[in-house]
Amino acid sequence: MFVRISAAIAALSLLGSPALAQGAKLTDPQIAHIAYTAGVIDIAAAKQAISKASNKDVKAFAQDMVRDHEAVNKQALDLVKKLKVTPEDNDTSKALSKQASEKLAELAKLKGADYDKAYVANEVAYHKTVNGALETQLIPSASNPELKGLLQTGLKIFQGHQQHAEHVATELK
Amino acid sequence: MRPGRYLPVTAASVMAVLLSAAIAVPAHAATIQITIENMEFAPAEVSARVGDTIEWINKDVLVHTATARNGDFDITTPPKKTVTSVLKKAGTVEYYCRYHPNMKAVLRIEP
Numbered sequence: 706m707f708v709r710i711s712a713a714i715a716a717l718s719l720l721g722s723p724a725l726a727q728g729a730k731l732t733d734p735q736i737a738h739i740a741y742t743a744g745v746i747d748i749a750a751a752k753q754a755i756s757k758a759s760n761k762d763v764k765a766f767a768q769d770m771v772r773d774h775e776a777v778n779k780q781a782l783d784l785v786k787k788l789k790v791t792p793e794d795n796d797t798s799k800a801l802s803k804q805a806s807e808k809l810a811e812l813a814k815l816k817g818a819d820y821d822k823a824y825v826a827n828e829v830a831y832h833k834t835v836n837g838a839l840e841t842q843l844i845p846s847a848s849n850p851e852l853k854g855l856l857q858t859g860l861k862i863f864q865g866h867q868q869h870a871e872h873v874a875t876e877l878k
Numbered sequence: 879m880r881p882g883r884y885l886p887v888t889a890a891s892v893m894a895v896l897l898s899a900a901i902a903v904p905a906h907a908a909t910i911q912i913t914i915e916n917m918e919f920a921p922a923e924v925s926a927r928v929g930d931t932i933e934w935i936n937k938d939v940l941v942h943t944a945t946a947r948n949g950d951f952d953i954t955t956p957p958k959k960t961v962t963s964v965l966k967k968a969g970t971v972e973y974y975c976r977y978h979p980n981m982k983a984v985l986r987i988e989p
Contacts (some may be wrong), residue, residue: 769977769978772940772941772977773940773977776939776940776941776957777939777940779939780939858916858938858939861916861917862916862917862938862940864917865917865978865980865981868980869978869979869980872979872980
C-alpha cells in the first residue's frame with residue numbers, strides 16, 4: 706500500500722516530462738491554475754477524510770489541511786485578481802484533477818484503519834510531489850515576483866504539512 | 879547568550895525609568911516579541927520572567943497557536959495578527975502549534 710504511487714502524483718510528474726519540458730515554459734496564468742488546482746485536490750481529499758477517518762489525529766490533520774489550503778487558495782485568488790491574471794486551464798491541471806478524482810474513489814472504498822493509513826500515506830506522497838514540483842518547476846518558472854513569493858510561502862507551508870503527515874503516518878504504524 | 883531578551887529588556891528598562899513616576903509597572907516587566915513566520919517561531923528559544931508580556935506576531939496567512947505542552951497557556955494567533963499574553967508561571971515551557979505540530983519552540987520563564 707505504501708509503495709503505490711497515486712495517480713495524481715503521476716500527473717504532477719508530467720511537469721518534469723519531456724513533452725512539457727520541450728514545450729513553452731509554463732506561463733503565470735498556467736502556474737496559478739496548477740497551484741490552485743493542487744490545493745483544491747487536497748481540500749477534497751481532506752473533506753473525505755473528515756467524514757471517513759476513524760483516528761483522531763488523522764481527522765485533526767485533515768481539518769488542518771482544509772483550513773490551510775483554503776487560506777492559501779484565498780490568497781492566490783486575491784493575488785490573481787489584483788494582478789488581473791485569469792488562471793488558465795492546462796493539461797497538467799486537467800490530468801491532476803482527473804487522477805485525483807480516481808484516487809478519491811479508490812480511497813472511498815476503504816474503511817477504518819485501512820482508510821486512515823492509505824489517506825495519510827497518500828498525503829505524504831502528494832505533498833512530497835507537489836513540493837518537488839513547486840521547487841523545481843513552478844517557482845523557477847513564475848515571472849511575476851508576487852506570484853513567485855506566494856508560491857514560496859506555499860512551499861514553506863506544504864513542507865510543514867509533509868512533516869506533519871509523515872509524523873501521523875509514523876504514529877499509525 | 880539571550881539574544882531574544884537583551885534588546886527588549888534594555889528598551890523596556892529605559893521606558894520604565896522614563897515612566898516610573900506615572901505608571902505602576904514592575905520595573906522588570908518587559909515586552910518580548912515572538913514572530914511566527916513561514917511555519918516557524920522566532921526566536922525558537924526565548925528567556926523571560928514572570929510578569930513579562932509576549933507579543934505573538936503572526937505574519938503567516940494561516941491561523942496558528944502557541945500551546946504549552948504542560949498546559950500553562952494556549953494562545954491562538956489569527957493570520958496577520960498580533961496577540962499579547964502575560965507570563966504567569968515560571969518554568970521551562972515547551973510549546974507548539976496545535977495545527978502544525980512540527981512548529982516547536984521553548985520559553986524559559988524565570989520567577
